[in-house]
Amino acid sequence: MAGPAGGPYSGTSTLAMVARVSAFSFGLVYGAMKLSYLKAKARSEQRAAAKMAH
Template sequence: MAPPGPYSGSSTLALVARTSAFTFGLVYGSLKLKYLKAKEKSHKKAEAKAHH
């Protein structure tokens, strides 16, 4: 039987790669969401100021 390749799914490298990619995705997604929410908030503030 051949040893598992790096992307066979059963090797440690593949597991670590998948886990870190998943973690990166979660972190990136939450940061992007925070950024968009903050941007929206400041945009609404600027809009409110412009009306007064």
């Protein structure tokens, strides 16, 4: 990296910060999707169990 130093958020540290933020965002999205999938799965299993009971 050539040129004048632009403080702590220049060059590699900016990339590291962006990578951290995007990884955090991905984690949130993944967690939300997994949670909704598990809720839907549990709901369908409850429905199947109710059908078996009848």
